[in-house]
Amino acid sequence: MEKEVEDLKFDSVFALYARVKPALNSKIKELRREKYDYVKEEDIWNYLIKNKWSNAHGLVLCDVVNDILNADNKKIDNFVKNKYKQQKEELLFEELDLL
Numbered sequence: 001m002e003k004e005v006e007d008l009k010f011d012s013v014f015a016l017y018a019r020v021k022p023a024l025n026s027k028i029k030e031l032r033r034e035k036y037d038y039v040k041e042e043d044i045w046n047y048l049i050k051n052k053w054s055n056a057h058g059l060v061l062c063d064v065v066n067d068i069l070n071a072d073n074k075k076i077d078n079f080v081k082n083k084y085k086q087q088k089e090e091l092l093f094e095e096l097d098l099l
Contacts (some may be wrong), residue, residue, distance in 0.1 A: 019061065020064055023068040023069055028040075037075055039077065043080045044068060046083075047071065047080075051075070054072070
């Protein structure tokens, strides 16, 4: 049993991301069915990093997968829209600096 637990430790966030990629893909399919075609895997991950896991300690793989699969689609949508809005505003600001 201890060997199983040892196998679930990750050396990096990248390794964890790779391990939960199937859950992210599943969530993307769900979002596509609800017409959120523009949301990417990275958006779901970043939403959870900033809004769910920022103060979390001792997360285990099943918690991470559960959070991905049960994340609120509308909240993810709002997160993505706000991200694009901020990027657009930054681009407009940069354009003004060029004048």
